[in-house]
Amino acid sequence: EDQVTQSPEALRLQEGESSSLNCSYTVSGLRGLFWYRQDPGKGPEFLFTLYSAGEEKEKERLKATLTKKESFLHITAPKPEDSATYLCAVQSSTGANNLFFGTGTRLTVIP
Amino acid sequence: DSGVTQTPKHLITATGQRVTLRCSPRSGDLSVYWYQQSLDQGLQFLIQYYNGEERAKGNILERFSAQQFPDLHSELNLSSLELGDSALYFCASSDGPGGVGEKLFFGSGTQLSVL
Numbered sequence: 001e002d003q004v005t006q007s008p009e010a011l012r013l014q015e016g017e018s019s020s021l022n023c024s025y026t027v028s029g030l031r032g033l034f035w036y037r038q039d040p041g042k043g044p045e046f047l048f049t050l051y052s053a054g055e056e057k058e059k060e061r062l063k064a065t066l067t068k069k070e071s072f073l074h075i076t077a078p079k080p081e082d083s084a085t086y087l088c089a090v091q092s093s094t095g096a097n098n099l100f101f102g103t104g105t106r107l108t109v110i111p
Numbered sequence: 112d113s114g115v116t117q118t119p120k121h122l123i124t125a126t127g128q129r130v131t132l133r134c135s136p137r138s139g140d141l142s143v144y145w146y147q148q149s150l151d152q153g154l155q156f157l158i159q160y161y162n163g164e165e166r167a168k169g170n171i172l173e174r175f176s177a178q179q180f181p182d183l184h185s186e187l188n189l190s191s192l193e194l195g196d197s198a199l200y201f202c203a204s205s206d207g208p209g210g211v212g213e214k215l216f217f218g219s220g221t222q223l224s225v226l
Contacts, residue, residue, distance in 0.1 A: 031211045031212065032212040034214075036217075041219070041220075042220075043115070043201050043203070043217030043218050043219050043220055044154070044201075044215075044217045045217070046214050046215070046216065049212045049214065051211075051212060087153075087154070089154075091211070091212070091213075098144060098159055098167055098169060098209065099156070100156070101146075101153050101154040101155075102153065103152070103153035104153060
């Protein structure tokens with residue numbers, strides 16, 4: 001059975017204080033690992049897709065990396081507007097096309 | 112704005128009742144997905160439709176049903192509602208049947224409160 005575990009559950013950072021969020025996964029054949037951002041009262045917003053170990057993708061202050069067992073979302077010099085819940089999801093080769101989500105990391109960046 | 116429209120934004124109803132949630136996908140998208148998000152369980156996949164046909168099924172209760180119409184909008188019907196059905200219900204759409212790496216675009220959700 002697919003499993004996605006995100007840590008920490010919540011993270012408070014000072015503005016400018018870099019850190020990483022973790023997503024550990026167990027799937028039967030990874031077709032893709034996705035990162036989404038969710039603001040309160042809104043739907044998840046797509047950030048990145050990673051497909052194979054060693055792959056990295058960047059967008060502004062965010063960089064996502066992938067290994068065979070986990071993915072990291074690195075946040076460099078965060079700003080208050082980066083405050084949100086970050087969700088990790090996997091797409092497996094078990095036959096279903098849907099994304100299987102973790103419970104997220106709630107990030108708060110303090111000015 | 113993702114381009115996915117969900118109505119209504121909020122719904123308050125009583126136990127035992129039936130409600131219908133509506134979703135219009137992004138222009139050109141053929142797949143619609145329904146997810147349930149509760150505080151303790153995160154986003155749970157319910158069901159996917161592709162071009163009017165059911166494509167994949169997740170942990171959807173028998174009391175729940177969905178359909179996708181010829182104009183590609185979708186409705187999620189929830190019946191015999193229980194307190195535990197209170198949650199945020201999200202619709203998402205994608206342009207294909209769910210291929211490798213296919214991105215999902217989410218609506219803003221319908222907050223269902225069962226009293």
